[in-house]
Amino acid sequence: MNKGNSLTPEEVRNVTAQAKERVTAFFGDMHCLDKTTIIICDDEKITNRIGEKDTNTFGFPSKKDYICLSNEYFNIDVLAHELTHAELHSYISADTQRSLPVWFDEGVATQNDYREKYSYENWVKRTNNGENATPLEDMDTYSEFQCNDEDERQFHYICAKNEIRNWLNKHSVQDLIELIKAVNDGEDFDLLYNS
Incomplete structure (x- = not known):
């Protein structure tokens, strides 16, 4: 301090x-x-x-x-x-960290961030129950995700949190750890994430 x-x-x-x-x-x-x-x-x-x-x-x-x-x-x-x-x-090297989609990194981090602005209820309201969610490919990079418009940036966090929430409803946190370890060992992120 x-x-x-x-x-x-x-x-x-x-x-x-x-x-x-x-x-x-x-x-x-x-x-x-x-x-x-x-x-x-x-x-x-x-x-x-x-x-x-x-x-x-x-x-x-x-x-x-x-x-x-x-x-x-x-x-x-x-x-x-x-x-x-x-x-x-x-769990990963700095190179692997840089190669992960930003929506994934932020989506995992927001799982432990309980602020109301990232809540499921706010996601339903802001995205019209997913109809207006930002596509993942539009949040891959740091510049896309951390755009200049603060409202859009917050919207990206909401979308990323919900994406990972949905993934974790079908998989475990251990699956998440195994996924990033496999990516760290050279396997394809998209292939593993979508399997």
């Missing part, structure tokens, strides 16, 4: 513990903790460079995830979302 941070150490511990519990309940375990650093920072000089709510994975000198959150975004939902990214990334 930076010096001017308004969160108390107790608040940080409580939010972190609850977010970790949520991610552990989803995956059954957490492997990412020894290779993940959480940064809480409201210093504009730093957040302008690394973002105020983001997970970045760096592959050199060794693979490590950095979660950077400002006070505004330091809550259970956002931290659980970012820790889910880190846990998913712990």
Whole structure:
């Protein structure tokens, strides 16, 4: 935490513990903790460079995830979302991570993000029960998914969360882990995801 941070150490511990519990309940375990650093920072000089709510994975000198959150975004939902990214990334190389469709990575992360704006009810309303959902191929890349229009960007999160929710209704989280491990070993993502 930076010096001017308004969160108390107790608040940080409580939010972190609850977010970790949520991610552990989803995956059954957490492997990412020894290779993940959480940064809480409201210093504009730093957040302008690394973002105020983001997970970045760096592959050199060794693979490590950095979660950077400002006070505004330091809550259970956002931290659980970012820790889910880190846990998913712990099973794969940085190259595989970059090759995954962004809708998949974000769709998995939003499974542990319980904010109302990503709820199933909101998906039904916003997509007219799926009729107006954004096609997956239009959310593959970072620039497509994280478009400039904030409302459209939020809509992408809703669509991605529902896509993964539907997939998990037919498969297990263990199937999800096996899928990404197989992709990491060189198998085709689309073929495995759609089988």
